[in-house]
Amino acid sequence: MISAEIPCSDVRACLSAGPGINLDQATGQISAHLSGQAGNNVSVGPDGGLLVPTAGGQVLTGCGLSGNGSASAPVKANTQAWPYACNVDTFGGGVYCDSQGRLRSEPRGMISFTNYGESRDYNDIPVPAAQNTVIDSFSVTITNPDTCRPAKVFTEREIDVWMVLPAGAGGGTGQGSDEMFYVRNTGTGSMVGVHAQGTKFLTESFTLGPGASAPISLSATAGRGSGGAYYYSIVFLLRAMIISL
Template sequence: MAQFGCGGPRCTCLVTAGPGVVVTGNGSAGAPYVVEAGVAPVSCDDVRPCLSAGPGATYDPATGVIGAEPPVTGCGLTGDGTAGAPLAVATAAWPYDCPPEDSGTVVVCDADGVLRGEPRGQASFVSYSETRDYPDLEVPTGTTPTDVDTPFTLEVTNPDPCLPALVLVEREADVDFDLPVGAGAGYAQDTDEMVYLRNTGTTAIQDTHVQTTKLYQHTLSLAPGATATVNFPVRLSRGAGGATYNRIQVFIRALLISQ
């Protein structure tokens, strides 16, 4: 550094700024040397190798251009995610006369982010059969069908956890009658007489029987998991001439259609 007033010759020193350093002044009292940390100029070529593209972005190291990566779409989606072509659910034209607002089904997003449609309907079937024997009991004589035993029953449960079910029931009945000459007897499902038999011959008829069936709608809407009881009273009537019965056999079959 320069020295002043020391009685000796003036000493001039060379001060050079290194990388990242700035030196100002000339070493005089009015302009002393000032050494500061400087900011070295950095070119784009120096920076570009340090950059890379993350998810959803594009990067060109030759030009330094950073852009948004268009979404990759698959089945069920349209558009590329741009303002001009936003992502949308791909839908088909509604081909029915009824409006979709009234009759269209529902599509939802599940807990895993997957689109789901409404639950599928299902069909199930249950069947029951029972035979009861009797010690040749007299057939009731009245014209109105009469209960001669407790009703046969079947418990029907809707196995669908989501949808109500239509329940269709088919019931079969078969009653064995013993008919002396001139005797007659009939049986009914509920109040509907299904069979009337009469012996117009000259000898007794043993264990004569006719099996009948009926199909009906039991329940229009059985709630998910709910149970309904199908009762089947087999009733006898118009006993005459010593007619007796010794057996009643039934079948109950139920078809459940959830919808």
């Protein structure tokens, strides 16, 4: 009798593991080779078979997300239609991820408003004859409170020069190169406390960078003084609006 039985050990040498297969040459056990790469969801189920969980049963979405992860309903941002006439590709803002893994929008716009002022008294200084002569200056430093974006600066400036005009005297006051007030006493007695509060609203010619500071100056001027006219007090007022959007 010729026997056809072949020992298992002789057969194992003819077998080799291919892609996705494990082969234990010592025991002859063949099994599936599961990749250890991150994100692999293939596993061995309780019945011994390969298992890929259904995405729709595993993915839970919260605020701002929609879909269940399946091919027909992928997980995506729950957006809405762009309601503006401009193009979203050009004017749409950004969404960013912070160090804690949370979504953040662009920084909010900022508007700040600050008042500065000073009153100065003098020992009866003659009003200069030359028009628009600088008689004193007031300067402040303003700072952009927005550390993210540049800001536009708008200022409202007031200068009030107080004069005394004897009979027949005259004098003018103003800001910078602009004489904003002039009066001449045509009476026979002195005019005391002659003044006008000149106001200007200006857009500054510079833009403040994020968190940057810059000085702003006001120059009080006087001129066309005659007949013993003099000034004794100046009030400076500066209001600054800083806008970053």
